Amino acid sequence: MSSSSGQPQFRYTQTPSKVLHLRNLPWECTEEELVELCKPFGKIVNTKCNVGANRNQAFVEYADLNQAISMVSYYASSSEPAQVRGKTVYIQYSNRQEIVNNKSTGDVAGNVLLVTIEGVEAGDVSIDVIHLVFSAFGFVHKIATFEKAAGFQALIQFTDAETASAARNALDGRSIPRYLLPEHVASCHLRISYSAHTDLNIKFQSHRSRDYTNPYLPVNPSAIEGTLQPTVGADGKKKEPESNVLLASIENMQYAVTVDVLHTVFSAFGTVQKIAIFEKNGGMQALIQYPDVTTAAVAKEALEGHCIYDGGYCKLHLSYSRHTDLNVKAHSDKSRDYTITDVGILSVPQSCASGWPSVVQPASVVYNSRGISDGGLSAQPVWDANQQGQGIRPGGYNQPGVPGAYSGQTYGTSAVPPYSLSGTIIPSTSAGLIQASQQMPPPPYAIQPGGARQAPSAGQPPFYF
DNA sequence: AGCACA
Numbered sequence: 039m040s041s042s043s044g045q046p047q048f049r050y051t052q053t054p055s056k057v058l059h060l061r062n063l064p065w066e067c068t069e070e071e072l073v074e075l076c077k078p079f080g081k082i083v084n085t086k087c088n089v090g091a092n093r094n095q096a097f098v099e100y101a102d103l104n105q106a107i108s109m110v111s112y113y114a115s116s117s118e119p120a121q122v123r124g125k126t127v128y129i130q131y132s133n134r135q136e137i138v139n140n141k142s143t144g145d146v147a148g149n150v151l152l153v154t155i156e157g158v159e160a161g162d163v164s165i166d167v168i169h170l171v172f173s174a175f176g177f178v179h180k181i182a183t184f185e186k187a188a189g190f191q192a193l194i195q196f197t198d199a200e201t202a203s204a205a206r207n208a209l210d211g212r213s214i215p216r217y218l219l220p221e222h223v224a225s226c227h228l229r230i231s232y233s234a235h236t237d238l239n240i241k242f243q244s245h246r247s248r249d250y251t252n253p254y255l256p257v258n259p260s261a262i263e264g265t266l267q268p269t270v271g272a273d274g275k276k277k278e279p280e281s282n283v284l285l286a287s288i289e290n291m292q293y294a295v296t297v298d299v300l301h302t303v304f305s306a307f308g309t310v311q312k313i314a315i316f317e318k319n320g321g322m323q324a325l326i327q328y329p330d331v332t333t334a335a336v337a338k339e340a341l342e343g344h345c346i347y348d349g350g351y352c353k354l355h356l357s358y359s360r361h362t363d364l365n366v367k368a369h370s371d372k373s374r375d376y377t378i379t380d381v382g383i384l385s386v387p388q389s390c391a392s393g394w395p396s397v398v399q400p401a402s403v404v405y406n407s408r409g410i411s412d413g414g415l416s417a418q419p420v421w422d423a424n425q426q427g428q429g430i431r432p433g434g435y436n437q438p439g440v441p442g443a444y445s446g447q448t449y450g451t452s453a454v455p456p457y458s459l460s461g462t463i464i465p466s467t468s469a470g471l472i473q474a475s476q477q478m479p480p481p482p483y484a485i486q487p488g489g490a491r492q493a494p495s496a497g498q499p500p501f502y503f
Numbered sequence: 504a505g506c507a508c509a
Binding site: 095128130133134139 | 504505506507508509
């Protein structure tokens with residue numbers, strides 16, 4: 039096989055290329071020096087330096103062919119040769135049209151991970167779920183998601199390479215827990231490599247990208263809606279934007295629906311953080327807050343139209359609230375804040391309780407101890423708090439972590455397995471969610487008509503109880 | 504001083 043596949047290289051007949059080949063460089067030449075030399079002629083999109091046995095060659099790729107031509111032309115007629123550290127550098131077009139560097143992506147540990155989520159479409163995995171999963175290893179600064187030929191991908195920026203590699207080592211090849219995903223997703227493996235990026239440039243908070251370090255970053259108004267649901271339903275009716283907080287209206291309320299009852303019902307799908315009950319238009323409504331949109335979406339889907347009690351009593355109608363963080367009394371007959379009564383729930387969402395590889399168990403979990411609202415596992419976007427003028431409540435479940443407070447903690451001791459009640463959720467409006475065997479017999483209706491308390495309407499923050 | 508190697 040000695041057929042000459044490569045054309046002979048004639049000095050003056052090389053075809054131009056965006057890629058330039060530089061030789062006679064000092065062996066210790068850095069990429070910075072290379073860029074310094076070449077950037078006056080155009081935008082450099084890639085480099086490869088210290089090439090060859092003597093490490094004295096390099097490649098530079100311009101964004102545009104004309105930029106490469108201008109550099110070659112310039113030095114072809116210049117009286118001063120191109121130099122690096124006093125050495126003359128010889129420049130010519132490369133015989134390749136682009137630089138392919140396999141080393142800088144995937145192998146070199148950086149603080150930004152490139153995550154390919156296999157087997158899903160972009161709408162299947164929300165950015166909140168990604169944030170939740172990767173926050174287990176440290177503060178996630180930024181996330182950018184996009185779709186490429188490889189599939190749905192995300193860039194996830196950590197503080198440093200150590201944190202990033204901990205996440206990579208733990209999660210590469212693993213799957214996102216099923217209960218964090220829509221039902222139709224069969225499997226969802228993560229393929230993780232290092233990105234060459236060190237700092238992502240996030241322009242907007244949106245369903246595709248987040249900057250958790252900058253609560254004042256503008257929200258892209260056309261892109262804040264969740265990705266799990268279309269914004270227009272099958273009937274052409276507009277759907278409200280998704281939220282981690284559900285608004286429940288309770289119809290045919292023959293029996294009292296207490297905070298405890300709601301907690302029992304809604305905990306089947308994930309950690310319930312807060313509940314508030316109020317009257318509206320003579321009926322009863324409740325707000326149920328989950329840590330993330332996905333959990334709320336799952337609960338909404340599963341519970342909509344079902345009855346808490348057999349016989350068609352206390353039928354639930356669910357929609358998304360515009361609230362993202364309820365401001366409720368920790369313990370009253372109309373509200374409950376479960377995040378401050380149980381530190382375990384506060385720091386470790388139940389959504390990590392099962393179905394998750396043991397490598398993500400708390401021994402490897404390092405929470406940052408900074409007082410930033412989303413330093414923990416909160417899927418609460420900071421920008422929501424900002425937008426609603428609610429400020430970040432230091433006493434809430436976003437309470438800054440006490441160093442070491444989480445170590446040795448075990449996941450899920452109080453966790454209800456996801457979908458554990460699903461057996462009782464039968465697609466029939468007469469099937470009650472709470473069975474007699476659960477020792478919660480229907481108590482008599484006990485809500486005083488025309489509630490004494492004036493409750494703000496569900497869409498209007500702030501919301502105090 | 505003359506083209507990268509998975």
